[in-house]
Amino acid sequence: MAAEPRRDEHQGSKTSGVTRYAVISVAELRRRLGERMTVAIDVTLPSLAVVASRSVPDRPVTGSVVIESIERGVTVHGSVRFDWTGECRRCLEEVSGHLESEIDEIYQIGAPADSDLIELLEDKVDLLPLVRDAVLAGLPLAPLCRPDCAGPDPERYPTLLEPDELSEPPEADPRWAGLSALVLGQ
DSSP states (O other), X not given: OOXXXXXXXXXXXXXXXXXXXXXXXXXXXXGSTTOEEEEEEEEEOTTEEETTTEEEOSSEEEEEEEEEEETTEEEEEEEEEEEEEEEOTTTOOEEEEEEEEEEEEEEETXXXXXXXXXXXXXXXXXXXHHHHHHHHHHSOSSOOSSTTOOOSOTTTXXXXXXXXXXXSOOOOOGGGGGGGGOOOOO
């Protein structure tokens, strides 16, 4: 039997055994060890970006998590799915995709400050920071438009050299002159 969350303006509404995304009260859930509640996530995270090259468009982030009662707290396990856009690391053309990122956290009453546990305050779990962190951690570090991307199109982005750069080699730094006497590979 799933725990029924309290309803107020900050709570989710329970429909067909699944609570819609919001700040969730886990007071009833925590009364029985091992009790579980499924929470559906459907939220838009505006202006979420890592550098200028990777971002999450203003489209819903969806998914679900299971909140389970444990001694002195609750666990939150699940995943979120989201779209992303960015620039190809080689050709700088726009690239986009759809990813899924896992959520796995523990909320505990009296969690030590130097631990990875999250403090459970007032028997409420705010999923927004978890969703935000999962999405940011899930964004690709160096996306490619395709695995065989050769880089910038030379017709569109030609490499231009100044005429004097073609005729004369650059002047050597005198501090490195002693290295020219070395012969490598013998």
